[in-house]
Amino acid sequence: GDSVTQMEGPVTLSEEAFLTINCTYTATGYPSLFWYVQYPGEGLQLLLKATKADDKGSNKGFEATYRKETTSFHLEKGSVQVSDSAVYFCALIPASGTYKYIFGTGTRLKVLA
Amino acid sequence: NAGVTQTPKFQVLKTGQSMTLQCAQDMNHEYMSWYRQDPGMGLRLIHYSVGAGITDQGEVPNGYNVSRSTTEDFPLRLLSAAPSQTSVYFCASSRDRADNSPLHFGNGTRLTVT
Numbered sequence: 001g002d003s004v005t006q007m008e009g010p011v012t013l014s015e016e017a018f019l020t021i022n023c024t025y026t027a028t029g030y031p032s033l034f035w036y037v038q039y040p041g042e043g044l045q046l047l048l049k050a051t052k053a054d055d056k057g058s059n060k061g062f063e064a065t066y067r068k069e070t071t072s073f074h075l076e077k078g079s080v081q082v083s084d085s086a087v088y089f090c091a092l093i094p095a096s097g098t099y100k101y102i103f104g105t106g107t108r109l110k111v112l113a
Numbered sequence: 114n115a116g117v118t119q120t121p122k123f124q125v126l127k128t129g130q131s132m133t134l135q136c137a138q139d140m141n142h143e144y145m146s147w148y149r150q151d152p153g154m155g156l157r158l159i160h161y162s163v164g165a166g167i168t169d170q171g172e173v174p175n176g177y178n179v180s181r182s183t184t185e186d187f188p189l190r191l192l193s194a195a196p197s198q199t200s201v202y203f204c205a206s207s208r209d210r211a212d213n214s215p216l217h218f219g220n221g222t223r224l225t226v227t
Contacts, residue, residue: 034215041220043117043219099144100171104155105154
């Protein structure tokens with residue numbers, strides 16, 4: 001079945017460092033891909049999305065590109081801030097249109113001042 | 114805007130007790146769902162609803178019941194709590210089932226079953 005694999009955390013970075021969080025997926029056809037972020041004590045919220053191959057989603061300085069050839073959707077940010085400390089979830093909606101999100105296990109990011 | 118409201122925020126139950134986790138949204142969203150979040154396992158779908166009067170099972174439905182009598186409310190019932198149901202529970206809603214309708218999450222209910 002469809003699945004999402006994220007890199008293990010936690011990831012600890014200094015402020016202004018470059019961030020990459022890897023995400024790969026297994027799915028038939030062209031699923032829609034998402035990154036959600038969970039700040040401490042809160043529910044998840046959408047960070048960015050891409051719905052077709054080669055699309056780039058971006059928001060708040062974060063970017064991710066839908067790579068069909070490598071089945072990847074890696075999250076990047078050029079300069080992280082302490083306020084970016086959170087748990088990041090990669091997710092997909094299958095191409096079959098069932099609208100059942102499949103989430104990765106989440107990657108915790110800690111940014112130190 | 115209230116968005117998605119979950120109550121309670123914390124709950125401790127003894128094995129065998131029953132309870133209902135409440136979820137309400139004020140965005141007139143068609144789609145509502147319940148997830149549980151466990152360490153190392155991400156979010157897993159318990160039950161979902163595509164509109165009032167319609168519910169369906171997700172990935173891990175056993176031990177839980179839901180109903181959707183109104184568009185706004187989607188309560189989750191634990192019939193006989195077990196320690197394996199210790200988890201953080203999230204309710205989420207979206208306008209519809211289109212890819213451009215993101216999920217809106219509540220702040221979660223942390224449940225401990227002893």
